[in-house]
Amino acid sequence: xxxxxxxxxxxxxxxxxxxxxxxxxxxxxxxxxxxxxxxxxxxxxxxxxxxxxxxxxxxxxxxxxxxxxxxxxxxxxxxxxxxxxxxxxxxxxxxxxxxxxxxxxxxxxxxxxxxxxxxxxxxxxxxxxxxxxxxxxxxxxxxxxxxxxxxxxxxxxxxxxxxxxxxxxxxxxxxxxxxxxxxxxxxxxxxxxxxxxxxxxxxxxxxxxxxxxxxxxxxxxxxxxxxxxxxxxxxxxxxxxxxxxxxxxxxxxxxxxxxxxxxxxxxxxxxxxxxxxxxxxxxxxxxxxxxxxxxxxxxxxxxxxxxxxxxxxxxxxxxxxxxxxxxxxxxxxxxxxxxxxxxxxxxxxxxxxxxxxxxxxxxxxxxxxxxxxxxxxxxxxxxxxxxxxxxxxxxxxxxxxxxxxxxxxxxxxxxxxxxxxxxxxxxxxxxxxxxxxxxxxxxxxx
Amino acid sequence: xxxxxxxxxxxxxxxxxxxxxxxxxxxxxxxxxxxxxxxxxxxxxxxxxxxxxxxxxxxxxxxxxxxxxxxxxxxxxxxxxxxxxxxxxxxxxxxxxxxxxxxxxxxxxxxxxxxxxxxxxxxxxxxxxxxxxxxxxxxxxxxxxxxxxxxxxxxxxxxxxxxxxxxxxxxxxxxxxxxxxxxxxxxxxxxxxxxxxxxxxxxxxxxxxxxxxxxxxxxxxxxxxxxxxxxxxxxxxxxxxxxxxxxxxxxxxxxxxxxxxxxxxxxxxxxxxxxxxxxxxxxxxx
Numbered sequence: 001x002x003x004x005x006x007x008x009x010x011x012x013x014x015x016x017x018x019x020x021x022x023x024x025x026x027x028x029x030x031x032x033x034x035x036x037x038x039x040x041x042x043x044x045x046x047x048x049x050x051x052x053x054x055x056x057x058x059x060x061x062x063x064x065x066x067x068x069x070x071x072x073x074x075x076x077x078x079x080x081x082x083x084x085x086x087x088x089x090x091x092x093x094x095x096x097x098x099x100x101x102x103x104x105x106x107x108x109x110x111x112x113x114x115x116x117x118x119x120x121x122x123x124x125x126x127x128x129x130x131x132x133x134x135x136x137x138x139x140x141x142x143x144x145x146x147x148x149x150x151x152x153x154x155x156x157x158x159x160x161x162x163x164x165x166x167x168x169x170x171x172x173x174x175x176x177x178x179x180x181x182x183x184x185x186x187x188x189x190x191x192x193x194x195x196x197x198x199x200x201x202x203x204x205x206x207x208x209x210x211x212x213x214x215x216x217x218x219x220x221x222x223x224x225x226x227x228x229x230x231x232x233x234x235x236x237x238x239x240x241x242x243x244x245x246x247x248x249x250x251x252x253x254x255x256x257x258x259x260x261x262x263x264x265x266x267x268x269x270x271x272x273x274x275x276x277x278x279x280x281x282x283x284x285x286x287x288x289x290x291x292x293x294x295x296x297x298x299x300x301x302x303x304x305x306x307x308x309x310x311x312x313x314x315x316x317x318x319x320x321x322x323x324x325x326x327x328x329x330x331x332x333x334x335x336x337x338x339x340x341x342x343x344x345x346x347x348x349x350x351x352x353x354x355x356x357x358x359x360x361x362x363x364x365x366x367x368x369x370x371x372x373x374x375x376x377x378x379x380x381x382x383x384x385x386x387x388x389x390x391x392x393x394x395x396x397x398x399x400x401x402x403x404x405x406x407x408x409x410x411x412x413x414x415x416x417x418x419x420x421x422x423x424x425x426x427x428x429x430x431x432x433x434x435x436x437x438x439x440x441x442x443x444x445x446x
Numbered sequence: 447x448x449x450x451x452x453x454x455x456x457x458x459x460x461x462x463x464x465x466x467x468x469x470x471x472x473x474x475x476x477x478x479x480x481x482x483x484x485x486x487x488x489x490x491x492x493x494x495x496x497x498x499x500x501x502x503x504x505x506x507x508x509x510x511x512x513x514x515x516x517x518x519x520x521x522x523x524x525x526x527x528x529x530x531x532x533x534x535x536x537x538x539x540x541x542x543x544x545x546x547x548x549x550x551x552x553x554x555x556x557x558x559x560x561x562x563x564x565x566x567x568x569x570x571x572x573x574x575x576x577x578x579x580x581x582x583x584x585x586x587x588x589x590x591x592x593x594x595x596x597x598x599x600x601x602x603x604x605x606x607x608x609x610x611x612x613x614x615x616x617x618x619x620x621x622x623x624x625x626x627x628x629x630x631x632x633x634x635x636x637x638x639x640x641x642x643x644x645x646x647x648x649x650x651x652x653x654x655x656x657x658x659x660x661x662x663x664x665x666x667x668x669x670x671x672x673x674x675x676x677x678x679x680x681x682x683x684x685x686x687x688x689x690x691x692x693x694x695x696x697x698x699x700x701x702x703x704x705x706x707x708x709x710x711x712x713x714x715x716x717x718x719x720x721x722x723x724x725x726x727x728x729x730x731x732x
Contacts, residue, residue, distance in 0.1 A: 307718045308632055309711075348635050352705045360705045361636075363489070368636035431632065431641075432711045 009351050009359065015341055015402040017203070019118040027114050027407035031414065032423065041411075042087055045115045049079040056388075070126035074117075074293045075395075078321070081383045083115055086297035086319040089379060099419075107303040109314075110416025114298040114408035120396030121208035121292035121389060140287035141205070142196040143214040145174070145221050147280035149267035151260025153178060153185045155217075158198010159210035160190040164398060165330045166206060172326055173211050173392070177218035178259060179244025196283060204396030207326060208292050212390045216284035224280060225262045231273050232257050232265060292387040292395040296320035298339070298404040300412040309435025311347055311413060315376055318404065321383045323395035331397050336378055338401020344370035345402075346409035350428045417441065449487035453496040460505055460585070460614065466498045467610045468587040476500055476612060478522055479555035481548070482564045506559070506614055509533050515620030518583075521559025521613045525571075526550075528558060537618065538730075539574050539627035539645060547571060548638065559613040562595070567602045567702065568639035568667040574629060575616065576664035576674050577647045583615040592617070599671040623660075624650040628726035630719040631667070634706050640667035641707050642716040644695070644723040648682070658686060663724075668716045669699040678720060688724035692717040 014020075034044040050057050057074040091098075095111055102109035122128060125138040142158035155174050159166065171185035189195055201210070222242060229247035230237040239250045248256035262280070265271070269278035301315040318335060325331045348368035352361040361367040386393030406427070413429045414422060420441035425433065457463035467474070473495035477483060480501075486492040500506065506522040509531045517533055528534055529544040547553060547570050561571045562582055572595075580595040584607060595616075598605050607613065631643030642665075649660035661682045663675040675695050682691035695716045703709040 308715055310632060365637040366705065368634075374635075430706070431715075432707050435711055435714065 007357060008353060013202070015338060016118070016399040019116070019399065019403040020342065020345075020406050023114060023116045023118070023403050024407045024410060027116070027411055028414075028424070030115075031113075031411050035418075035423070041113055042083065042092065045113065046080060046083060049083075049115075050074065050077060052078040052080070070124035070130075070289075072124070072127055072291060075290055075387050075389050076323075076385050077117070077293060077295055078383065078385050079115065079117075079295055079297075082295065082319040082321055083297045085381055085383065086299050086317050089317045089319070089381060090299045090301065090315065092299075102303055106306050108306055108416040108419065110302050110304070110412040110414070110418070112300045112302070112408045112411030112413070112415055114300075114404045114411065115296075116298065116400070116404040116407070117293060117295040118204075118400060118403045119291045119293055120204035120399070121288055121290075121387075122203040122205050123291055124289060125287050137199070138287075139199050139205070139209070140285055141209040141213040142198040142283065142285050143210070143217045144196050144281070144283040145214070145217045147178075147221060147225075147259060147263040149264045151180065151184060151258070151263055153180055154188060155185060155214060156188040156195045157210055157214060158196050159201045159206045160198075161201050161206070164201065164206070164334065165327070166201070166210075169207065169326045169330060170211070170214060173214055174218055177215055178221065179242075179246070180259060201398075204294075204398035204400070206396075206398070207394045208387065208390045208396050209286060209288050211326070211392060211394065212288070213284050213286035215391055216286055217282050220282035220284060221280050224266075224276075224282065225259055228262050228266050228272075228276065229257045231271075231276075232262065288389060290389045292323065292389050294320065294322045294395040294397065294400050296322075296383075296400065296404065298408040300343075300405070300408040302409065302412040302416055304413065304416045304434060304438075305431075306438060309431040309433070309438060311429050311431070311434055313343060313347070313374070313376060313409065313412075315379070316343075316405070316408075317379045317381075318401070319381045319383065320397070320400055320404075321385050321395070322397040322400060323385060323387045324393040325382075325384075325397075326392070326394060332380055334397045335380060335401040338399060338403070339378055339405040340370045340372075340375055340401075342402040342405030343375065343409055344368075346406045346413070346427050347429050350430075447488050447490060449484075450490060450493050452487075452494055454499065455496065456499040456501075457503060460500075460503055460612070463498060463500050463503065463612055464585060464587045464610070467612055470496070470498070470609050472609060474498060474609065476563065478557045478560040478563075479524065481552050481556045482560060482566060500612070512617070515622070517618045519558055519616045519618070521562075521615055522557050523559075525553040525556050525558070529553070536621045536625075537578060537627075538625070539578065539629060539647060542627070543570055543574050543629045543645070558616050562598070562616060563605065563607060563613050565599050565601075565603050565605050565671050566639070567669065567671055568634070568637075568641070568643075569672070570629070570631065570640055570643060570645075570666060572599070572672040573640075573643055573645040573664035573666035575618075576672055577627070577645045577662035578618050578621075579662070581617040582613055583617060584611045585614050586611045590614075596674055599673070601670045604671070623652060626727040626730045628723040628730065630723040630726065632715060632719065634667075642667045642712055642719050644716065644719040646720070646723040646727050648724070648727050658683065658728075661691075663691070663695070663720060665695060665699075665716060665720070668696060668701055668712060670702070673699065675699075675720065682724060688721045688728070691724060692721035695720045 034041045099109045123139045128139045144156045167187040170187045174185045175182040226240045235249040245259040299317045387395045475494040477497045477499045506520045510518045582593045627647045629645045631640040634641045645664040647662045648658045661679045666672040677694035677697035678691045701709045
């Protein structure tokens with residue numbers, strides 16, 4: 001074993017953590033192979049898609065086979081519709097004409113495909129904790145729900161957002177589960193003095209793993225509320241019907257108590273059945289049985305200035321399938337941010353050192369992060385293939401944009417330079433890098 | 447990071463500023479808008495031991511028409527104030543470039559005098575002022591002088607300004623005749639400064655036979671400081687060919703090299719910008 005000490009910036013998990021790298025390698029390889037055998041780039045992907053009737057699908061790469069008893073397989077998918085939709089949106093058939101038009105303006109136009117598949121909702125603890133397979137951690141999630149005597153519902157959770165809007169999405173889930181207005185749900189997180197232990201928000205796991213824990217806790221709340229409603233209404237618990245926040249006796253719809261009335265009485269607790277504890281306060285833990293597998297097709301179109309090497313991202317189309325969506329606007333926001341982040345890696349970002357190990361891109365005056373003005377308006381669409389892994393059929397979207405977009409832009413840049421004979425170019429595609437590739441390809445001095 | 451400790455004096459009049467400058471040592475810096483100076487103090491690339499704040503000297507703010515039709519621009523006039531002044535509309539170059547400098551905050555704080563005094567090698571405005579034949583009016587407790595901008599810059603962050611001198615105004619001669627201008631630059635994406643930028647003003651005298659008999663080409667981001675590409679100007683005047691002129695854009699200049707653009711790329715890039723700026727100016731009507 002050789003140990004190496006370095007003072008260069010360490011590498012750590014970044015949005016997508018592993019899937020952007022894998023996607024980049026796969027998508028570049030697909031393009032190189034398509035070119036090698038003279039097949040259309042969309043067609044070669046189409047032929048290699050897992051068939052829609054093959055799910056649940058065992059990944060032949062062996063993922064999950066040594067997983068201490070947990071079985072990891074691709075949950076659900078239907079890849080071709082997303083590809084077809086994206087190709088139609090971008091006008092794939094007209095590509096040659098648009099390339100020719102760009103040449104008249106001194107530009108090289110290129111189109112890049114990224115038909116990504118990623119993995120979210122980590123993960124069964126049996127697998128992720130398995131020696132040699134996972135990383136020796138558990139990955140269950142937790143939630144606690146208390147219904148105050150006012151009827152306000154407080155959800156505390158073990159996941160911990162960094163701005164993803166979890167207060168909104170969890171409120172929607174609990175509102176749906178307990179029949180209370182969204183505004184009556186208070187979501188508390190990230191304070192270890194008051195939240196249950198959990199494994200946090202990463203790996204796009206909150207919607208699938210965290211929400212399921214919350215739904216389990218809500219189920220426990222409903223069951224206790226049902227038992228107490230039965231006590232209040234002098235009926236058997238199995239005769240209580242639940243419709244939203246209303247708990248009524250089957251066949252006697254006028255005999256009804258609301259969740260707020262139940263919570264109020266159970267909080268005062270001067271009249272509780274023998275053996276029932278006061279208050280509506282339930283905690284649940286959820287260890288997922290499998291991961292979830294979002295997918296989609298992203299297409300980038302770039303124009304390269306042949307004299308300066310400047311790359312302009314002129315169009316970006318994304319058709320993502322993240323299963324069911326709790327809040328479509330938040331999903332779009334996640335995609336927008338992720339796409340921009342991935343484009344940044346492809347076009348601008350890079351840690352540059354001199355030969356003495358001195359970091360030269362040491363501040364934001366030299367390290368370029370993407371800015372809104374450099375990006376086109378993203379064109380988004382969807383297909384919906386629910387996940388069977390969790391009760392609400394969600395897959396996760398926190399990283400999908402960043403997983404897909406870097407490869408899409410890379411393929412677009414290399415496609416643009418294809419007429420010059422360029423087969424591959426490493427990121428980031430700064431103007432200097434692209435200019436030099438053009439000069440080299442044209443047989444210049446560079 | 448935060449800056450090192452420094453002594454701070456605020457001038458309440460130009461005369462007081464000049465008195466403070468009269469006792470200045472090389473560690474003294476004048477603070478105007480602060481959008482160039484303060485960031486480099488925070489990173490400690492600049493470590494002044496004293497700042498003289500002239501930011502409240504309203505006598506140095508504003509634009510006035512001179513008797514010969516030229517403009518006098520107070521050194522403390524911000525980019526935003528300049529842009530909003532109808533007098534600059536005849537200088538199409540400034541109207542084009544000022545809105546692209548920095549962002550709203552920078553344009554609201556940055557001053558024309560500061561841009562000239564700072565001598566950033568890649569700032570946009572100095573290249574434009576060079577081709578507009580600007581003059582720099584400076585004062586000190588000893589008196590005053592007027593310096594052609596073409597003789598003002600000496601190198602990166604370095605000018606002929608003496609330690610006791612203060613820039614009080616920038617003068618532009620009248621824009622007359624067939625005046626056409628353009629600015630073309632490629633930004634360094636992180637900083638927004640020009641990786642290579644070219645400002646051009648070309649013109650034809652009435653009765654000059656249709657030939658361009660005036661050509662000024664100012665370049666930024668390429669050399670140690672913004673400069674006039676004299677050889678390129680001469681080539682354009684004799685051949686009228688933008689590409690031929692652009693080939694001389696870096697004659698006699700040690701072209702800068704950094705992680706964003708090495709010498710070879712930057713040289714190629716500025717030739718493209720000069721040619722495109724000249725072509726755009728030729729195409730431009732009026």
